[in-house]
Amino acid sequence: MIFDDAKDTWLTIFKIDGTDINGLSLDVLPIPDGEYGDKNTSTYQTGKYSRTGKNQYDGGTVDLSGLLIAGDAGQNRLEEALGDNKHHIFQVILTESGLIYEYDALVMQFKPDAEDNTAMFVGSLKADGPLRKTTTGASISKIEITTGTVIPSAVESSVASTVTDIVVNEISATASETIKVTAATASFIGYSLDNGYSWTELTSGTMSEAITLGAANTIKRILLAVQEDDKATRFINLFFARA
Numbered sequence: 001m002i003f004d005d006a007k008d009t010w011l012t013i014f015k016i017d018g019t020d021i022n023g024l025s026l027d028v029l030p031i032p033d034g035e036y037g038d039k040n041t042s043t044y045q046t047g048k049y050s051r052t053g054k055n056q057y058d059g060g061t062v063d064l065s066g067l068l069i070a071g072d073a074g075q076n077r078l079e080e081a082l083g084d085n086k087h088h089i090f091q092v093i094l095t096e097s098g099l100i101y102e103y104d105a106l107v108m109q110f111k112p113d114a115e116d117n118t119a120m121f122v123g124s125l126k127a128d129g130p131l132r133k134t135t136t137g138a139s140i141s142k143i144e145i146t147t148g149t150v151i152p153s154a155v156e157s158s159v160a161s162t163v164t165d166i167v168v169n170e171i172s173a174t175a176s177e178t179i180k181v182t183a184a185t186a187s188f189i190g191y192s193l194d195n196g197y198s199w200t201e202l203t204s205g206t207m208s209e210a211i212t213l214g215a216a217n218t219i220k221r222i223l224l225a226v227q228e229d230d231k232a233t234r235f236i237n238l239f240f241a242r243a
Contacts, residue, residue, distance in 0.1 A: 021074030034060035059127030098232035138228035
């Protein structure tokens, strides 16, 4: 069964210009609270109700806190960056979720602090521009269909990270089909016939049992999910078009 485990943040990695910043407090997720401003776009013709549009995007701020570690390279870089007027590249790696967030920011504050008689540091960043996101998805080697014609055909030998939809053309006489998914490092492989309400588990490199297709001249959608530790879950739509 999938989706039964929470994605923890305690393995989060925080970097400044590629250098790890250690000691960050457990429940601090250093992602800026950027948002668009709003502007009144009403005219006399819009009647008594005002209309609102987006103004320029403000990158927002980030508040930091953590254990003060003497000699930590990342904390030293934060302190050095306080003395310049340069935008530095910050990365937040959510290890279990397979997500990397990146943004440019000025270091506005870095100073010692205390909490429960423990030496701490606090800091503040001012982000500039949008938040950038990179996703590392679960690896899928190939997806093979027994009888149908597959589009794109390349997935039967190699599945690109950008693939989200696969179409399988079936002749009218084909009433059922079997699929084989090869994903050797997956922690779960399965398909759903009811849009994710229930799942049938598969074994990597092993053909599924027969899956009943729709009537002739219809399209049946099957949702495929592949999970892998410390990666984002991959979802792929399989559309079986029966002539």
